Amino acid sequence: MNSNNSTRIDEIASGIFRISTPVPPETIPGGFSFNQYLVVDEAPLLYHTGTNNMFTKVRDAIATVIPVESLRYIGFSHYEADECGSLNKFLEMAPNAEPLCSQIAKMVSVDDFASRPAHALSDGEELSLGDHKVKWIDTPHLPHGWECGHLFESTTKTLFCGDLFTQGGHEHEALTSNDILEPSEQMRSALDYYSHTGNVHQLMEKLAINSPEVLACMHGAAWKGDGGALLRQLAIRLAA
Ligand SMILES: [Fe+2]
Ligand SMILES: [Fe+2]
16 A cells, blocks of 8 residues: 555554555665555554655655554664654654653653653563564664664564564565575675674574564565574574
8 A cells, every 4th residue: 555655554464554665766875765554553553764864755654544643653673863863753753652662762862852752661571552462572783772672572483573683775665575585694794783782693583482473674665474493594694
């Protein structure tokens, strides 16, 4: 489904929508894409905002599904422009919305930057959105950022895996079962965005043990399959 210009929004799991904006090769070599995820529920969650200058595209895509003003949480994996650049613009539009992030993100950056205090989740803490339930998983420095973590939605078994499995290019299906590991490893070989923490197996296991069935990637296609197995394969590649 197209929303405005090139930004599209597609339901990839029950009540979970992927918003994706392609950036052509003329702008970023090889092309790239920026995704946000919208969980439609009693307490609607936007996971990642996109950069400040893509605000109107993301806002308009959300508005094709729910009123933007109804957003309750605006979550993000770590503090970086594509994850939370337009946070304050969304907070301004949605009076009941709170930033949702890790304890470290709140302490180090978000409560300084955001126009309202963050709702920080500790490692393993759960939050009900209505029918959907999300759990925060701390993964410091995986792939990057001291404050980094990922969010798991248990009813659809969707892992919002942020920058893990980043795929280059600007033309992707919304949801694929084709391999995303090799395309993301190609991307990493050209531009390594991982911190190479020594804890990679231990941290990846914290994600894999939830047996996700959808990996909601921030760059490229979302993926459907045995997410636990794919995360463990990625760990082996990273540790090699
Ligand atoms: Fe990032
Ligand atoms: Fe990102």
